[in-house]
Amino acid sequence: MNNIFALAGVVIKELYRRKDFYVLFVLTALLTLAAGAVNFFHDDKIVRYVKDICLLLIWISALVIAVVTTARQIPAEREARTIFPLLAKPVSRWQVIVGKFLGCWLATGVALVVFYFFFAAVTGSKEQIWPWGAYLEAIWMQWAMLAIVIAMALLGSIFFAAPSSTSTITIIVVGGILLLGTHLKVIALQQPEPMQFILTVVYFVMPHLEWYDLRDFVVYDMGLVPVRAVALATLYAAVWSGIFLLLAWFGFRRKSLNT
Amino acid sequence: MTAILQTQKLRVEYRSRDLRQATKVALSGLDLEVRAGEVFGFLGPNGAGKTTTMNVLLGFVPPSSGSASLFGIDVRQPIARQRIGYLPELTYYYKFLTAEELLRFYAKIFGLSRGETDKRIAELLKLVELEQAATRPIKSYSKGMQQRVGLAQSLINNPDLLILDEPTSGLDPLGRMKVREIIQRLKEQGKTVFFSSHELGEVEAICDRVAILHQGDLKAVGTVAEVSAGFDNLEKAFLKIVGYHPSPAP
Amino acid sequence: MKISPLSTLAVLLALAFTLATGLALTVDNWSTRAKSDNLFGMLFGDGRKLFANHFFTMADVYFHSGYYPSVFDGVNKESEIVETSHGHTDTPDDEVKEDFLGRPHDWIDAFGRNFRITRHTHLEDHNEREILPWLRLAADLDPQKVETYTVGAYFLREHLGRTDQAEAFLREGLRNNPDSSEILFELGRTYREGLHDPDRARNVWQLGVKKFLARPADEQKEDRLLFEEIVANLGRLEDQAGHYADAINWLRAAQTVSPAPDALQAQIDAIQKKISAKSP
Numbered sequence: 001m002n003n004i005f006a007l008a009g010v011v012i013k014e015l016y017r018r019k020d021f022y023v024l025f026v027l028t029a030l031l032t033l034a035a036g037a038v039n040f041f042h043d044d045k046i047v048r049y050v051k052d053i054c055l056l057l058i059w060i061s062a063l064v065i066a067v068v069t070t071a072r073q074i075p076a077e078r079e080a081r082t083i084f085p086l087l088a089k090p091v092s093r094w095q096v097i098v099g100k101f102l103g104c105w106l107a108t109g110v111a112l113v114v115f116y117f118f119f120a121a122v123t124g125s126k127e128q129i130w131p132w133g134a135y136l137e138a139i140w141m142q143w144a145m146l147a148i149v150i151a152m153a154l155l156g157s158i159f160f161a162a163p164s165s166t167s168t169i170t171i172i173v174v175g176g177i178l179l180l181g182t183h184l185k186v187i188a189l190q191q192p193e194p195m196q197f198i199l200t201v202v203y204f205v206m207p208h209l210e211w212y213d214l215r216d217f218v219v220y221d222m223g224l225v226p227v228r229a230v231a232l233a234t235l236y237a238a239v240w241s242g243i244f245l246l247l248a249w250f251g252f253r254r255k256s257l258n259t
Numbered sequence: 260m261t262a263i264l265q266t267q268k269l270r271v272e273y274r275s276r277d278l279r280q281a282t283k284v285a286l287s288g289l290d291l292e293v294r295a296g297e298v299f300g301f302l303g304p305n306g307a308g309k310t311t312t313m314n315v316l317l318g319f320v321p322p323s324s325g326s327a328s329l330f331g332i333d334v335r336q337p338i339a340r341q342r343i344g345y346l347p348e349l350t351y352y353y354k355f356l357t358a359e360e361l362l363r364f365y366a367k368i369f370g371l372s373r374g375e376t377d378k379r380i381a382e383l384l385k386l387v388e389l390e391q392a393a394t395r396p397i398k399s400y401s402k403g404m405q406q407r408v409g410l411a412q413s414l415i416n417n418p419d420l421l422i423l424d425e426p427t428s429g430l431d432p433l434g435r436m437k438v439r440e441i442i443q444r445l446k447e448q449g450k451t452v453f454f455s456s457h458e459l460g461e462v463e464a465i466c467d468r469v470a471i472l473h474q475g476d477l478k479a480v481g482t483v484a485e486v487s488a489g490f491d492n493l494e495k496a497f498l499k500i501v502g503y504h505p506s507p508a509p
Numbered sequence: 510m511k512i513s514p515l516s517t518l519a520v521l522l523a524l525a526f527t528l529a530t531g532l533a534l535t536v537d538n539w540s541t542r543a544k545s546d547n548l549f550g551m552l553f554g555d556g557r558k559l560f561a562n563h564f565f566t567m568a569d570v571y572f573h574s575g576y577y578p579s580v581f582d583g584v585n586k587e588s589e590i591v592e593t594s595h596g597h598t599d600t601p602d603d604e605v606k607e608d609f610l611g612r613p614h615d616w617i618d619a620f621g622r623n624f625r626i627t628r629h630t631h632l633e634d635h636n637e638r639e640i641l642p643w644l645r646l647a648a649d650l651d652p653q654k655v656e657t658y659t660v661g662a663y664f665l666r667e668h669l670g671r672t673d674q675a676e677a678f679l680r681e682g683l684r685n686n687p688d689s690s691e692i693l694f695e696l697g698r699t700y701r702e703g704l705h706d707p708d709r710a711r712n713v714w715q716l717g718v719k720k721f722l723a724r725p726a727d728e729q730k731e732d733r734l735l736f737e738e739i740v741a742n743l744g745r746l747e748d749q750a751g752h753y754a755d756a757i758n759w760l761r762a763a764q765t766v767s768p769a770p771d772a773l774q775a776q777i778d779a780i781q782k783k784i785s786a787k788s789p
Contacts, residue, residue, distance in 0.1 A: 006367040010353060017355045040642045041665065041674050048571060048639040081351040085412060088317045088345035088422075089368045092337040141624075182621060183581035185614045208617060211624045220574040222626055229623035256273075257319040259310055259347055259424070 003091050004099040011103020012110075015069055021111055024061040029118055031057055036122055047126040048219050054122060055215045058115045059142070063174065065111055066146045070104045070153035071166035074252070078161075084259050093253045097154065097245055104150045109143050133224050138214040141230065144237035145212030149174050151244035152207075158251040174209060181210035207240040263420055263451055264293035264316065268325035271311050271475075285311040287475045288325065293453050293468075295419075298446050300462040300483075301455040303472035304501055309455040310348075312472070313424055317345055329420065341369070344418035348425040350409035354398035358389050358408050361397065362415055369416040383411040386441075403434060410441070421445060423454035427461060439465060463493045473501045561651030568643035568660070575626040578609040590640065591656055593631075594663035594695075595738075637668040648682070658682030659695040672703035690724075690732075693717035694739050707746055714743050733766035741773065748776075753784050 015021060032054040040046055074096075077083040086096070116139050124130045149170065156166035180187070184206075188199035211233050214225060268288045275283040286308045293299045303309050314320040315327050318334050332339040352361055359380060366376040384390045387407035392400065397408060406429070413421060426442075427435040435458070442452050442465055456462050462469060463483055470480040478500045479486045487496040569588040570577040589597075610627060613619035632639060644661040647654060658679055665675035679696045686692060694717050701710035717739050721729065729736065744759035760777050764770040 002370060003368050006364055010356070010364055013360070014353070014355050038642075040645045041638075041671070041678075043638050043641065046638050046642060049642040080354075081347070081349060082353055084317075084319065084347050085345065085352065085365075085409070087319060088340060088343070088347075089365060090337045090339075090341040091368055095337075182618075182625070183579060185618065186581050204615075204617070208621060211621050214624060216575040216626050217624075220571075220626065222574065225623055229620070232620070233624070254321055256321065257314070259314055259319065259349070 003095045004102055007091075007096060007099025008103035008106060011069075011073065011100055012107045015065075015104075015107040015111075020068065021065055024065060025111075025114065025118075028054070028057040028061050028115060032118070032122055036126065044126065047123055050126065051119075051123050051219045052215070054119050055138075055218060058112070058119060059213070059215070062108055062112055062115065062142065062146060063149065063171070066104065066108045066150050067153050067167050067170045067174070068163075069107065070100070070150045071157050071170065072163040073100045073104065073154065074157045075161055075163050075166075078257065081259070083257060087257070094249050097249050097252060101147075101150055101154055101241070101245055104154075105143075105147050108146050108150070112139055112143055112146075131218075131221070134214075134218050134221075137224055137230060138218050141212040141214050141225075141233065144234050145209050147237050147241045148207050148209060148244070151241040151248070155244045155248040155251070158248050158255070177206060177209045178213065181206070181208050208236075212237070261295050262292040263295050263330050264291070264299075264328075264453055266291045266312070266315075266325065266327045269312070269315060269322055269327055270324045271308075271315060271320060272323040284475050286315075289472075289475075289477055291470060291477065291480070293420075293451060295451055296446070296449050297467040298442060298452045298465055299454070300466035300469040301453060301472070302457075302459070302462065302469055302497060303455075306474075307472040307501075308475045309472055310424065311475075313422060313455065316422065342416070342419040344413035344416065344421045346409050346413040346421070346423045346426055348428055350406050352397050352405065352408055352412070355396055357394050357396055358384065358400075358411070359393045361408065362412060365412050365415045371416065379415055379417070383414055386414075387411045402429070403431075406430065406434070410438070418450065420451045420453065423452065425455055425457065427456065427458055435461070459492075459494045459497060463487075469493070471497060471500050557650040558654075561647045561654055561657070564643045564647040564650065565654065565657060568640040568647070571640045571643060572632050572637070574630050574632065576629050582609045589631075590660050590664070594660045633668075635669060637664045640664065648678075652682075652685035655682065655686055655689045655691045658686075659691050662695050662699060666699055666703045672699060675699050675703060688720050688723070690717045690721040690735055690739065693720060694735065694742075697739070697742065701742075701746065707750060711743065711746060714739050714746070718743070734768075737763045737766045741767070744773075744776070748780055753780050756780050 032050065035053045036050045074083075077086070087093070116135055120130055120132075120135060152173070153166055153170045156170055157163065160166045160169070184199060184203040188196050188203060191199060216222065217225060266289050268290060269286055270284070270288050271286040272282040272284050275281060289308070289312060291312070301309050301312070311320065315322050316329065316334055318337070318340065321335070327334045329339040330342060334340075353364075356364065362380045362383065363376060366379060371379065380393075384393050387410050389404060389407055389411065392404060397405065400408065410426075413423070421442075423442075426438050430438065439461065442454075445452055446465075466483055468480070468482050469486055471478045471486065479496075483493055486500075487493045490496040490499065566588065569590045572590050572593075608629065610622070613622060641661065641664070644657050644664075648657045648661070651657070658681070662675040662679045662682075665671045665678060676696070676699050679692055679699060682692045683689065683696070693713050697710040697714040697717065700706045700713060718736070721732070721736050721739065724732075740759045741763040744756045744763060747753070747756035747759060757777055757780055760773050760780070764773045764777075767773055
């Protein structure tokens, strides 16, 4: 476990010493403040559209941070040849996979907390209420979703040498699931065979990332999602992350790495 | 003396890019033993299979057949590398870390305690003369400084076996002397050193035993005297063994 | 002869400047986008109408606090903010029809509903303000979308009590759509119900009728319910003002297009009783 945490620590250090996170945070902050500064019909109490815009930006930024950071982990180590002195230590390839995953996941978690604090500050200044329960639930669910996404990107990075390929494919897949995941069954039923069968299989086999999007609950003040549902969704995220990590390990463990 | 590094009928094949060949054999049934406490030189021309052998020993490349072990443990087990140090030929380390952070990271992987880590880092930074630069990121280091960081990280766990891939490659004479001194010191401490090199003069001066590899086959192994018996020096013996023929005079 | 890089740069800059100034006029005439005095119009060109429609839909989504069918749910109905602005209130049957989700298809759908909004609600208690930004943006992007002004003004007046802002919004809509009977009707309602100024309401509604009758016949046929609303309201206004003859004329005009002429006839009969009661 020491090795895994040591690897995770290096990943976190790398993220916060690169500029990506700060650029995205500043961009999110500026756009949110701009949206919040606009006055519609001289009403200072209008706040939901600010929440909507801010949460959308947070979702996009967190996704970009997660995917881009993860996609470059293994390929960058191979290209920079830092993988060799690392694997020459008593570190298994499984520990490298899990350590990278944990580092990326923890780093995006910290980024999420910072984003949401900013979100709470901006929206709280307008509506003077802070539904911390709803915010915590939204952060937790988004973080759980990012675990699946990070594991998926890590799997992609084992098979695609270029981080840009992994990033692009992961973002397309994740974006597709978030937009269409809820509706895929309905879409499938409207298609002729064999497309109906294929889409139905995809619907049942894919990770349902759209469950983790609780933005509507925060924007429309709809209260909390039942704890049991959150717990089951967390377990679901853990299982899917595990599946992707195992597949990544299968791909990585017998890979020849020539110096 | 016990063998701490051993290969038995080690064979490594790669898929060939040449359409006329299905596979390329990098190592064909290598039987090698390195005993505890000796300085072992691993020689061969480019493409002989030296790096492939090291890659197998370090777990980077799986063998196609045969076996390799370190301290009696199969090299495919990560624990086999608990007592070794490795210095690659090309030294690249995490550029965003400082030398101190890098050494601390590797020390954590070896499971060293905090006190032990602090002590080792201080000793090693002094040894490689990087005390002043320890808190600067590695990306700001010169090539020579990066190589010294590499040496320091290879010694962080006070290894019983040090595997060095062309340790003096690219170093100036002072640097080469420094490396030679370190190898000598390790030998005096009873450590084992296994290194590849093209500097035959250096090998002749410090090695107890050598092995010469050519086209994946082990051509000669023994003490320097045994291998260069009948020749003026190790270099001439090497050239003869690898089948070098001088070009006729014009 | 050696040409220095500096002189080459100067020549290129001069050429670029000449081309830019020379072609600017030509480019202006190519595209309506450049003619737009609106930032969004300039940025998006004719595509701004798509965004305007989307933002108008967002207002409806906000009105329902997120409970809204997607394009995949196959629900084709008028947006509820438009229906509400015309005085529609939901009946229990409507509530049932609003449940576009239906029964879950499978366990994934069933579990996923824990994380979706599944209750049909409408904003109330002044929370209707939350739809205003989307209506404002829709109006900026497509000033010719008349519904934006009428719906926005309705909610400003009726639900938020901001009659002045409602009037200003409608007047802005009228400047962009001077022949719009819909906006004139809503403006009339604002004067009558919001500002309690029947005279201005009358003037505006009469102008609305004039604009409506100036439309081509097929357009009049399509929007006959709008005509009914305007003239029926004029009838009620004249009734309240004691101008019974005018009231009956307007109500009879409404009868010609109304799907419920009997209800209007009842109003006409009531007015006639008043006339009879007044005459000696």
